Amino acid sequence: MSLRSRLSIATAAGLLAAAAAVTPAAATHDDGDPSGGNGNHHDQNDPSGGNGNDHDPRLYEGVVTANTLALRSAPNRGSQIIRHAHKGDIVSIYCKTGGETVDGNPLWYLLTDGTWAWGAARYIDNIGPAPRWC
Template identity: 60%
Template sequence: MSLRSPLAALGLCAAGAAVAVLATAQTAAAGEFAHNGYTGRVTAKSGLLLRDRPTRSSRIVGAAAYGSIVHIFCRTGGDRVHGNDHWYLLTDGTWAWASAYYIDNIGAVPRWC
């Protein structure tokens, strides 16, 4: 059977559709895994610095604007910020750490990492 036959073309279309459905399902699953349903609102008036580790001295890798909603993967202990030593691992675009002091939880408190 050549690739020009209707059956071969139908087979290629079906295979392509199956790959597209699988890729969509994997993307959705990765999104659920990354977000875990934990969210919060940024309360830092000047914006929240995002870091590569849960420390105040680690490299800044981004920022989140005041009032923005962030997706939280989990929480861990780190440097104290105004007496709060919890840090959240955020999954918005890039994985980065932010002090929990500047994030108000929306719903459940994130699980421990």
């Protein structure tokens, strides 16, 4: 494993630790619902007619394009599978890093949906701007 890969993983691990420290504060929504909910509620005062999604500005969104995508503990296909995502799933992306090349694409996204896991960017299309580097 190259020094750059090790540094990227170490940086991501530090970001994970920092994010975990602030995660409980995000459990209460602006509407006062302490249950954490699913992050979706419609604001009747929103004239834009948006989807009502409480989106963390530090996160990016993507859609899974593979029928089933293994999400892993590190940005390579040999690491432990944490869970699976399925075609059409909308995922929250924290950042991107270089890793094992998958079908010509060396980028991997760190996803924050319930568990922190890495997904090959080859099978996740961005919705909106490209994610920042880890």
